[in-house]
Amino acid sequence: MSVSNFRPLTLVNSDDVFYDIVVIGGGVIGCALARELGRRFGNVLLMEKETSVGFHTSGRNSGVVHSGFNPRPGTLKAKLCVEGSKAIRELCKERQVPYEQVGTYVVATDESQVPVLHTLKRRGDENGVPGIEILSMEDVRRQEPNVKGVAALFSPTGAIVDSVALTQTLAEDASQLGVTVALGKEVVRIEESAQAITLHTRSRRFSTQFMINCSGLYADRLAHTMGLARNYVVAPFRGEYFVVNRADDPVIKSMVYPVPNALVPFLGVHLTRTIAGSVLIGPNAVPAFGREAYNKFAINAKDMIEMVWHRGIWNALIRNQELIGVAWNELRHSCSKKHFFKEASCLVSGLCLQDLTLDRRVGIRPQLINKDGRLVEDLVVEATPRSIHILNVVSPGMTSALAFAKWVSDGIHDDLHWENQPTGDDAQRTLHN
Known part of the structure; x- marks a missing residue:
């Protein structure tokens, strides 16, 4: 503009x-x-x-309007998410902003993840998210025939918007x-x-x-x-995407997420329909070496020095060994078509490796870290x-x-x-x- x-x-x-x-x-x-x-x-x-x-x-995210079943009930985040989702819906209708209510699925790929779906449903019910339910895979496949798993949470108010x-x-x-x-x-x-x-x-x-x-x-x-x-410092995490090049069969019509990993405040690689009709796979969460390091090889010396000198970064490295393992895995698989394909194939069937193309869209998430090394949510x-x-x-x-x-x-x-x-x-x- x-x-x-x-x-x-x-x-x-x-x-x-x-x-x-x-x-x-x-x-x-x-x-x-x-x-x-x-x-x-x-x-x-x-x-x-x-x-x-x-x-x-x-302007560099996947354009998802969340329903509000992830935040803990009683928190300000939960209240603002549910109210904000409704407000965006009304604004987009009034101002003709490209918007589509496609629904959100959170898929359990094995039985051990099913209790998490019930936890998310309870949260959604307490937060006032309308129409949320847990579906069998038979019911899921009536709407999304390519989705794999044992059960899924469905929220009809999940939407996409041109951010x-x-x-x-x-x-x-x-x-x-x-x-x-x-x-x-x-x-x-x-x-x-x-x-x-x-x-x-x-x-x-x-x-x-x-x-x-x-x-x-x-x-x-x-x-x-x-x-x-x-006491705080921003640690940037780069989010990369692949796009599915299948105009005749876009794989999904909605949004399909994995069950969230409790170790990290990120939702994991997921599949999202876009307003343009394409399907995105991602984002990942790769530690970035600068606040605007959109290229995987980009390094901003000022940003790196600032982070290195903050004790929160060192405490995060010392105390969060599980998180370090996740971050290293993300860094190792940055821009890896095979990695994204593997993650997406856990959720949907019918994908081929050649269907994926690295998308030009790259975002940076500003993740706040406190002096104790905790990722602040x-x-x-x-x-x-x-x-x-x-x-x-x-x-x-x-x-x-x-x-x-x-x-x-x-x-x-x-x-x-x-x-x-x-x-x-x-x-x-x-x-x-």
């Missing part, structure tokens, strides 16, 4: 560029926040370092509400005083009464410049009187975006301070005075 689609950023003397609220990060979370804040406040700026919104994580179009639509809506969208503006330094926060880009300064940092891959780094979140928010730092909106982040934006906005008072919002036992919030 070009700058011309948005309300233009007026080029005036830097000392005159002052906003009530600035949102840093033009991913789906930042755009949803800008849209929500634009309804309430008259002078909001959305800043994105790239020349288009949704350029990184938000780039969704993010762009949210930015367009924000612009229509009067939000200024500034593309190509990378924040490199932040200063906070009693009167305002000053944001420095490479060429200009912007001042604001209140700032929201939701810069995804760089959220921890910006928080560190303000002396916050020192919870929502982490740190705040000062003039700022909010959203440090860990992992999957189902896109699904939750609209509900999460409302949750944050509802906590911002008209005098521009953020009140402690009711959360859940999964949300970590720290206020720094």
Whole structure:
């Protein structure tokens, strides 16, 4: 999306560029926040370092809108996922964003995995996910004849969306509400005083009464410049995909997942229909050597040095031996057609190795690690009187975006301070005075 689609950023003397609220990060979370804040406040700026919104994580995922049966009941993640799924469905219908409710299957490939399906169903029922059920393979194959296994969980509200179009639509809506969208503006330094926060880009300064940092891959780094979140560091994981080249028989019509591995916070290699009608296999979760290391051989020295110097990385290496084994296996099989074929063939029959082609789509997941070496699965928010730092909106982040934006906005008072919002036992919030 070009700058011309948005309300233009007026080029005036830097000392005159002052906003009530600035949102840093033009991913789906930042755009949803800008849209929500634009309804309430008259002078909001959305800043994105790239020349288009949704350029990184938000535009490089598989476009899945989750139903909400994975999060633990009673958590904020569960609440926002279910509410967000419904909100995205309504938005896509209203704004004609490409969207299709295809349903989700979680397949147990042997009897030992069946109890996990029942656990997921209980979670889904408690979270208010409609229509969720456990099916025999006979019932599954009436809809998905190629699926293999002994039983499956089915959730009819699982859906796919064009994630780039969704993010762009949210930015367009924000612009229509009067939000200024500034593309190509990378924040490199932040200063906070009693009167305002000053944001420095490479060429200009912007001042604001209140700032929201939701810069995804760089959220921890910006928080560190303000002396916050020192106990956390982002470790990037690269997600690769293969696409199935079979127009006459696309293998599946919905989404097919394996039973989740309790050792890692990733859902495993799965098969997903896309809006374009193709079928994706992936993503994996390969440790990446840079926050934007989309190429498997890419290395960013600054990012690597930053990670190596953080004690959380060393504690993760020392304490999580099972996780290290999983990570090494992922690294070893990066871009391996045979590996993806083997993983997919556990879930579906009828695939041939030559059906798979490495997809150009590559994403980076910003996985937060704390000082003890634990991979953080919870929502982490740190705040000062003039700022909010959203440090860990992992999957189902896109699904939750609209509900999460409302949750944050509802906590911002008209005098521009953020009140402690009711959360859940999964949300970590720290206020720094």
